[in-house]
Amino acid sequence: MIRRLAASLLLLFPGWAALAQQAAPATKLTYVGSQVCGMCHEDIGKAFASSPHEAVDKGDKHGFAGNACEACHGPGSKHVETLSAADIRNPAKIVPAELDRTCLTCHRNQPTSAGRLQASHARNAISCIACHSVHGPQALVVRKAAAMNALCESCHFDIKASFAQPFRHRVPENAMTCVDCHNPHGSFKPGLMQTAGANEPGCFNCHGDKRGPFTFEHAPVREEGCQSCHEAHGSANAKMLIRQEVMLVCLECHANLPTLPNSMPAVTGVVPPAFHDLRSPRFRNCTICHQKIHGSYVDSNLLR
């Protein structure tokens, strides 16, 4: 066992194929065809006829022409013989990871599938059918903004609560959806974040004026993202800031003494020059002057 476990950590270990072989079923199971399934499961059969998955039954691309039901449920010969639910695979009741694999057999190449295997939904055993309706007659996935948001909120109700705060993205109004910002199938960005222009933060899809590249960048925007300063879901603070005053957002990072050249500081960001008298409201709102706080095209101090 230990040897096998150790071996498993070595990518592409040639012996795996043999180790992973499943025991062959005792009896040879065969496909019976979707028409046979539809004789008993009439309602599902009718709904399936208007589902996009019908293409599996009609086409030959996946090798299940005429056997679409058994593409997911497995060969049904024994089930037809015994009429027992135990003799047919029910994807709704199998281990989510196994169900994912069933879906990914065909859907591996969705534009978003690359990260699916390691996305948090997969890790947390949230299988494909938690969100997708496989049989129809409705679409495989909800398309209306209100329905999409409701679907996400049914699990992420703590996030839904964030949107009850006054300063928020327009999700409760359904002018936006959760998937405008998050890719539920996976992303190479943390938090299943969408991307813009291949590998830029998805925020730039809407906030194009923040995309740059700026002649003078504000490092945290590039290195840690918008959430360094903003609560993206909702906040009690204006501009969805993480603090109630702009001054505090800035000074929590800009509070290091300058370091000598060629020495590595503990963290980046230096204290502003001494004329910033914090007793004056002029200096308590840093963005009055540093209005190009996301990056400036012309000014190294982000003033204009």
Added chain:
Amino acid sequence: MKSLFILAILCAPAAAQQPPASAPQTAPPAAESPVPSEQTWLTGYIDLGYRWVTGVSGSFDTYRSVVDLGSGPKMLGTDFTIKDPKHRLFDAIDVRAFNWGDDPYSTFHLDAKKVKLYNFSVDYRNIAYYSNLPAFADPLMDINGVILNEQSLDTHQKMSGAHLDLWPGRWIVPYLAFDHDADTGSGIATFVSNGNEYPVSSLARNSTNNYRGGVRLELSRFHITLEEGGTTFKDDQQLNQSPGQVNYGNFFTPLLGQTLYLTGLGEAYGVRGSSIYSRGVLSANVTSWLDLYGQFLYSQPDSNVNFQEFSTGTQVLLSQVLFYTGEQSLVAAEAKLPHTSGSFGGEIRPFRRLRVLPSWMTDRMHTNGSSSTQQNLTGLENGATGSLALDSLLSSSLVTNYNQAEVRLMFDLTSKITLRGGYRYVWGNASDVVLPVSGLGSLDQGKIRRNVALAGAVWRPFEKLSLNADFEGGSSGSTYFRTSLYDYQKGRALGRYRISPSFSLSVNASVLHNHNPTPGVNYDFLAHQESASLLWSPSGGKYLTFEGSYTRSTVRSDINYLDPEFLTPETSLYVDNSHTVTALIDLKLPGVLGYKTRLTLGGSAFLSSGSNPTTFYQPTAKMAITVNKHVDWVSEWRYYGFAETFYLYQSFHAQMVTTGVRISR
């Protein structure tokens, strides 16, 4: 109507509610789009109505910044499907549009498809952004003489896009897409001059176009997506003050006997940007026990800038204590940002119950910028004569390299219990340089080294109950910023229990504790959130459906910083304790005078205490009466009540009534 008002008001405090969802697109399920009957070429509905905003008390600017709904006739929503029974140019067209009629968010979406030939979609959104909130400065701002409406904006962001897939469902699926995003409007921005800053009018005009095309190759075991894209971007923001007006800015005290003021300003950006990018995604089921995936992403946006500015008035160059009456600036600049990302990983199943998920990713970006500034000061005073030219040439560079390697193990202990464990190592470095050193710009370097332990479990003791827990603990040797994750623990737990077919309950808890003990930083951050949610729909929701949730959230942040003027250590302590309640009850009432009636009551309430105590109530009541098979009369009442303890001048409350009809087919 009056009784409806009273009923809604009585229910409001207890209720709280569902989000302030928009009008009829969140109509009760019974009012959903009717199921198409066979052979009907057109099915769907349209909601038309009128909204009265019955008066806004308190700060109208805050109302507009937060809610911004207005009175008038509205096309509240429509959703219809057109089917071509002969399948000529299309099989079906779906159209959805919501909130038209000067609402702050209008949407339109169209899907057209013909099986095995094409899928085509168009999307359009128009979102109004209004922001005039002084609160993000400090609560005493209004009594300290600073002009409140600095940095305000009133813009419309219009986003549109089209996407075409050819031959969907075949081995090769080419696709083309186009997106356009434009932000236009006016606002108030700040013209910053030495010693003073002046609020002036601002005109925002920026837009981005994105073009992309690619192909998806769908083989039986290997799937590949290749995409090429490009963007164009322009930003023509302008700041203006008409000649002749005197603008004293925020600094009223004479400086060395001179009052600073602005009498004219013209400032114009001419930013043009473009980008190309490439994207390649591979996923493969190599054998029955091995899945692999990888992606390569590359983009190279660039910008070219021409900026010009002139200003008149009495201004000062503090470094030379030199007063002047005119200034002209010209800036030419450019920047490039090559950005490469890649990831590779897989899922290995050496045994039936064990999955091993190794992965690696890298993200490297490098911004290079340079600017040339020519500044000319005229009308010099203090005995100086002629003009003074101040030229500068700056170059900048921001380099970030981020790398992450991870391995996770997932073990199905039983068919009902899955255990997870793993390890992640994060490393990288960053540098931010402006040369020659200018103002705040300097040489800044940082690196990141982090070890993270991962653990988790899923337990489904029976079909109706599932419990899920995740834990992540990290320890860092160094990090980029004082508030970055350093030594941290992050946990999350989720439980769902379907007690009966009509009653389900969910609970959710999460916590993040981050600590940076570095001397001078002493950062301690704790955030935790606990939520409970229930759904009750007896008899399948035939007469009643209730859904509600409660969330308690706490954020506590404690960090040292240095006061810039005297470099004395100060503490920034931020505390936020909040309670959020949402509830919605949906009642199907016995017919009134023979008409089916549906009543929906609920809303949300947010109450917080701490550094920024805030309350925000959004109760709502809605009634839908079915007049006949094709017509429903829908009315809605909403209330918004917003109050802040420290920023009293921002509070407002408003209510509105919307009534209209839904015509369906």
